[in-house]
Amino acid sequence: MTTALTRPPLVRSSDRIIAGVCAGLAAHLGWPVKGVRIGMVLASLAGGAGLAFYAWLWIMVPTADESARRNARRPASPIAPAVPRAMPGATTTGDAAAVRPPWFRVGGVRYGKEILLGAGLLLVAGILIAQLLGVNVPLGTLIPAAAVLGGASIAWMQLDETRRAGLLDKTKADQAGGWARLAAGLALVVAGVLVMVSGSGSWEQTWLALLASVAVLGGVVLVLLPWALKFWRDLETERAGRIRETERAEIAAHLHDSVLQTLALIQRRAANEHDVVRLARAQERELRNWLFQDPGKDAGQLSDRIKAVAAEVEDSLGNAVEVVSVGDTAMTESHEALVQASREAMLNASRHGGGAVSVYLEVSAGRTEVFIKDRGPGFDLQDVPEDRLGVRESIIGRMKRHGGTASITSTEDGTEVRLGLPAIPTDYAEGKS
Amino acid sequence: MTNIQGTGPQGTGPSRPAQPVRVVIVDDHGIFRSGLKADLDASIHVVGEAATVEQAIAVIAQERPEVVLLDVHLPGGLGGGGREVIAGSAALLATTKFLALSVSDAAEDVVAVIRAGARGYVTKTISGAEITDAVFRVAGGDAVFSPRLAGFVLDAFGTAPADIADDELDRLSARELEVMRLIARGYSYKEVAKELFISIKTVETHVSAVLRKLQLSSRHELTKWAAERRLL
Incomplete structure (x- = not known):
């Protein structure tokens, strides 16, 4: 299909029911949104294939915001016009993102660890669900499973929210809401898993299991906390480094375009004092203006x-x-x-x-x-x-x-x-x- | 400008002192230091050079020069540049005068070194004769204002003689405003004196008073202004 070149990029839409996957997919393929949604639901009934596909897309495909940010992070460097900024011909008809993101690679590069974690969790959940569905369909298993899925969804949607919060600098009230959602999701998942594992659903066993799992969780947190903190700090450092790198690239680009060119000109005109002074003055003025200009003015x-x-x-x-x-x-x-x-x-x-x-x-x-x-x-x-x-x-x-x-x-x-x-x-x- | 009188220890005019003025040049660019040395008048003795904050403080303490030509932006120390050098040489401020020398016209850079105790500020593009003159003036105890610095002062203190300020340090007198305005217009001290029908000594007194206010005023707007402006 040659029309692929003019397609809007595959990003998750902000017009969402769960995570904007269907709407994004519909926009990308040029199909009606409703059709895609119904198709997804039907596919889900076919042994959960739709669910798996949906979850996979959810993890791998960035939102429009993320996609735009990822592309914006590349400095508009006039030094390197030879480096292609995007796939040739990837002109977009969509308005959200400037270029079509290489979405099949993006996650692997940027959110590698998160995706591995998510995929692992999904695999475990899938095996569990398949096993449970394979034997028979007892309500006592299906309800906790649904609880687990629901809780995970809530928590994951929260993940989306916090990513956007970083961009928009949301207020504290929203943050509190986010924490509440995270806690609700966690509670749901924990309760669901407990009931599922304890099987019988009797309170006594559930309490015992809860106690045991809380103890285990506590132990795990104790062990992982310093590691997680270190990981977080590394992430922050890396992010700061990346920002610095971008700034440096921008400055280098500017100096290349202005100062280096002027210096080359000055060398060629070294014999003419008048020209040298004029060039130096003009360059000084330009550089000063660039360095000290007040963007708010x-x-x-x-x-x-x-x-x-x-x-x-x-x-x-x-x-x-x-x-x-x-x-x-x-x-x-x-x-x-x-x-x-x-x-x-x-x-x-x-x-x-x-x-x-x-x-x-x-x-x-x-x-x-x-x-x-x-x-x-x-x-x-x-x-x-x-x-x-x-x-x-x-x-x-x-x-x-x-x-x-x-x-x-x-x-x-x-x-x-x-x-x-x-x-x-x-x-x-x-x-x- | 041989008729400009300073208050130097010899009581001579700043441009023809009996003894050479001892100067330390602090700048991290070697090329600029040597160029400046070549440009300065023969009656100025460069007794030391430094390229970093630490070097500068050490050289100044050792040589005890009359004037330090100090770049605003310097590597080393805690990143405070020229301001840090002045702070580190605070004990010598009575005998050693600092003249800030900068390629930067940014208000906060200039105002920061002046408030730290520099007696004047000139841009690096001025001629050797002008800088020599500025050195003698600073050595004589006077302040050196470039048009740009005068512009900053007018911007910071306002162009109207304020009467609502409760602290005398927070405003300029009508005469000081006139002097600042003329300097901003590119007048030399001599021309200011002629224009206002006052003596050069009086002009110098006014400029020194403005410098003192700039250094001591706790005027909220001044610091806020200096922090906010990134404009020329």
Whole structure:
């Protein structure tokens, strides 16, 4: 069947009755869910084949969440485009998982021990059930068996829940509910097994058996507890290691794409000092932005725009433009004018100042101000020819049209352009400082 | 800037002292240390170098330099970097001044070393002449503020002279705010003095006062701010 390539991945569905196996299977095969469920029940009647198949799928097939997480764990590394991320052509029509998981391997790799344990338990349970069913079908055996199965199901569904809890960080109330379910499942299984083993069902024998098994269980717990704790700790360590590994891979990918490329470029252009400085500055800016960016901060704020403009000026003219910003605000039309005026001032400062340019942005409750300072020889505004639009139109005129102010102070030590914008643009013309 | 007066023991201007300033450079990058040594003025004597927190504390205790040029990020110790070096040399703070030197502009890095006791902070990209000037200034007992650090201070203390704060350490005076704002705009101390019609000595006093507040203020917002900001 060539249509297999376009099938959604086999994952357990969240639209579940027991564990979402039937719904997942139906989605994967493109069959109606009801049909699959009825088929499963019918198969269960045929000597429990359906039950075994269901249990097997339950253990082996991940939920959509797990599948997505497992795939997400691979870093999107641009270093290794040669490493195929998924089977070719495994485009999905499903929405939950991005790629079709290699589900037949997944469990064996990640939950190997759990699956072995589960399979062993299943085998034992299957043999027990087969034996008991083979002889005759006494109610006294069937009920405890059902209790065992029910208890196991409850506990196992809990296992699913806790896996998801790790992802969603569920509340404590849910956790308590989970423990209650686990305890109920355990009680059911223990009671069922006891009744089944003691056979007769007489209270006296059951009590004795209970006592004995509790004693044995206690002993086993005593022996296994340190081992289990160690195992748990190893698991935690392994998980932490894996997280670190992922982070490292991500950093390596980024450095490869940015810093190494720039260093190679710098080596090739070593003769041109101007280019080297420009490349180094641009790379520094990029790396800084990557290292220190605040993911919680809104993008596209005024300070971001000013910094972007400064970077552009730095790239085109080669002189450093240092931006210091205090406060921030969302962009409006007048703020855009302020950014454009700042850009013009930075261009002038970089071009005529011939050195580093200092830019200071301050946003306070009532006012937004930008200061652009260079250390060039300075100029007199009166001497600027009328036809030069840079200063007159692009800076002063533009700010006035948007209800702001602009002033230029120039001495032999340098020039400073001061741009101001009131919080709510009005027509008032503020005195130039 | 020969007219900047310091309060050094010789009473000379910071850029032309009678005796060379003894300096220890602490940085884990050997290339950077040697580059810095070559860049520094001849009147600065580099008497020691260190690459880790432990080395730095040992070298500083042995050489007792006037100024330590201290990288914020250092290997060794308990992972505290430059902050840990200052803490480990606390007994010498009266005679040895620390000037933080960092490639990092991250607010929490800078504020952490300043609060630990550094007298100033400059970025590693500044020129040899500027760093020489900063060394003399710190040796003279003054504080060195880069525009970026001034920006941090304004961000942390607020740009309006607060009147609700009950502790004097928790706010900047109107004059201190003006000084900080001008430094953030890229003004040198001399230019600040000229702009505000005050003496350079007064500017230095204001900057030192701001530094003290930055170091001593228990202002809740300051620490919270420093922890929260990962922005430039």
